[in-house]
Amino acid sequence: MAHLADKLKEEGNTAFRQGEYIVAEDLYTQAIQRYSRNPLIFTNRANVRLKLQKWDDACNDCLRSIEISGTNGQNHKAFYFLAQAQLAMHHPHEALSSALTAYDQVREPKTAGAKIGAKDLETFSSFVLKCKKAKFASRDRERLRRQGSLLAELEEALTQTLNRELDGVSAQLAAGAIGHVAAQELTAEVEAAHGHKVADLRSVFAIHQDHQHQPREIPDHLVDMITFEPMHDPVMTRNGHSYERATLHEHLKRSATDPLTREPLRVEDLRSNYGLKAACDEFWASGASEWVLDW
Amino acid sequence: MAGMSAKRLQKELTKVTGALPPGITLVSAENLREWYMDVQVIDNPIYPTDEKYRLKLTFPPNYPIEAPEVVFQHLTSPERKVPMHPHIYSNGIICLDLLDAQGWSPVHNVESICISLQSMLAGNTVKERPPGDAEFVRTNRQRPRDINFLFHDHKV
Numbered sequence: 513m514a515h516l517a518d519k520l521k522e523e524g525n526t527a528f529r530q531g532e533y534i535v536a537e538d539l540y541t542q543a544i545q546r547y548s549r550n551p552l553i554f555t556n557r558a559n560v561r562l563k564l565q566k567w568d569d570a571c572n573d574c575l576r577s578i579e580i581s582g583t584n585g586q587n588h589k590a591f592y593f594l595a596q597a598q599l600a601m602h603h604p605h606e607a608l609s610s611a612l613t614a615y616d617q618v619r620e621p622k623t624a625g626a627k628i629g630a631k632d633l634e635t636f637s638s639f640v641l642k643c644k645k646a647k648f649a650s651r652d653r654e655r656l657r658r659q660g661s662l663l664a665e666l667e668e669a670l671t672q673t674l675n676r677e678l679d680g681v682s683a684q685l686a687a688g689a690i691g692h693v694a695a696q697e698l699t700a701e702v703e704a705a706h707g708h709k710v711a712d713l714r715s716v717f718a719i720h721q722d723h724q725h726q727p728r729e730i731p732d733h734l735v736d737m738i739t740f741e742p743m744h745d746p747v748m749t750r751n752g753h754s755y756e757r758a759t760l761h762e763h764l765k766r767s768a769t770d771p772l773t774r775e776p777l778r779v780e781d782l783r784s785n786y787g788l789k790a791a792c793d794e795f796w797a798s799g800a801s802e803w804v805l806d807w
Numbered sequence: 808m809a810g811m812s813a814k815r816l817q818k819e820l821t822k823v824t825g826a827l828p829p830g831i832t833l834v835s836a837e838n839l840r841e842w843y844m845d846v847q848v849i850d851n852p853i854y855p856t857d858e859k860y861r862l863k864l865t866f867p868p869n870y871p872i873e874a875p876e877v878v879f880q881h882l883t884s885p886e887r888k889v890p891m892h893p894h895i896y897s898n899g900i901i902c903l904d905l906l907d908a909q910g911w912s913p914v915h916n917v918e919s920i921c922i923s924l925q926s927m928l929a930g931n932t933v934k935e936r937p938p939g940d941a942e943f944v945r946t947n948r949q950r951p952r953d954i955n956f957l958f959h960d961h962k963v
Contacts, residue, residue: 738871738913740818762872763913771912 517547521556528560536560551577551587558593562600570597586626588617592636595643604646611640615745619757637758640744644796663717667710674706734792738763738771743792747782750775754785812870813839819917831921832859840866843880844921845887848928854890861887862924863899864917874911876951877901877920891934894927898944900951902937903927 524539540557547553554577561570574594581587591614598607615636618628629635678699685695736743736756746754749770755763761779763771770777816839823833834843844862848854865876879889879899889895894902904910905923937943947954 738815740815759872759913766872767909767911769912771914774910774912 514547517543517550521553524556533560533563549580551580555590555593562593562596567597567600586617586622588614595639599643599646604643604650608643608647611643615640634758634762641741644744648796666713670706670709674702677702734795746785746788748785749777750781754788812866812868815871816866823917828922830925842917846921846925848925851929851931853931853934854928859887860890871913874906874908877906878951890928892928892931893933893935893937896940896943897936
């Protein structure tokens with residue numbers, strides 16, 4: 513059965529390469545019906561389902577594939593496809609966590625001889641960045657929404673206070689405690705005071721918002737000198753400068769030299785820069801829109 | 808990879824449209840892969856201050872891992888000459904180590920390239936073409952990046 517499944521999987525791969533996604537999905541499904549313990553068939557079907565934008569199904573295939581290979585097993589492709597599906601379904605938090613798992617598994621494979629493509633580190637690294645940006649943006653939207661509703665709630669409370677005071681004036685008038693003229697004056701006074709309070713409240717929110725939207729450059733020390741993008745996994749060279757791991761690897765593939773000093777430099781010479789990574793993480797976790805969002 | 812170069816070029820363009828060192832101006836970058844810059848030399852009698860030199864920069868898809876191709880252009884309107892320099896051929900091809908595959912580093916950028924070329928001109932003392940200029944211009948069919956220049960002279 514496993515043998516027949518492999519044959520169907522190969523046919524699926526061929527269809528996939530030819531862009532026959534619906535055919536490929538069907539072939540993978542048939543393969544799974546014959547033999548359902550091969551995680552690769554699920555990963556491949558997830559990939560084709562991403563192309564067909566069947567996010568939910570793709571997600572399930574990835575989870576199934578990861579379940580078969582074991583949560584701690586090497587399955588970077590499944591985590592990467594899972595991240596893509598999760599991001600498409602607007603779950604940036606989950607997507608980031610899956611993307612980071614994929615990235616870590618490519619950086620430090622769990623099993624010797626894991627099949628890792630030459631471009632995987634770079635591809636996964638930029639996808640991690642994409643998820644971080646999406647998470648950042650979603651938190652920003654959430655904050656604005658919360659802030660918007662807070663303003664509305666406070667305005668509502670002020671209106672209730674106004675109404676209570678106006679009711680009080682009416683009650684005094686009805687009880688004969690004050691006259692018409694005094695009641696009119698009191699009403700005007702209460703309404704004017706309410707108007708001032710609302711204006712003050714709104715200007716406080718406006719000032720705060722302006723401050724929040726004050727464009728602030730992302731500090732240079734958090735930006736990779738090669739891609740000009742904010743870093744998430746910085747590594748340090750021997751002269752103390754840091755770069756994003758994936759882009760520096762890409763440079764070293766072409767020229768085994770330090771980008772600044774041109775001294776010989778190998779991947780083995782690089783060290784993770786944990787301090788800077790913490791600073792990068794702080795940036796990603798920081799109060800959203802005070803940063804320039806120029807991506 | 809194409810995504811990386813497009814983003815980086817977009818960011819460089821934003822920077823370059825802001826402020827540039829004196830004597831360096833962006834002419835156009837309508838096509839993100841092909842930029843035109845003008846360079847002036849301020850204090851070298853070999854190059855009149857009112858003369859501008861037009862640079863054409865062509866970026867490969869995996870820029871900045873790979874160097875851009877940078878040449879001087881000869882134009883009649885507006886008039887742009889190819890500056891006289893022992894490392895610049897009369898067809899505009901430049902022999903400068905940082906533009907060569909070996910000498911390039913991804914930390915360079917459009918601005919630093921222009922500054923390097925500007926100072927290469929500013930420091931020049933001889934008003935001549937490289938040896939064998941006529942022969943090179945007549946016979947060369949290679950792209951600048953594929954030429955293996957011999958950097959025999961590190962003074963200039």
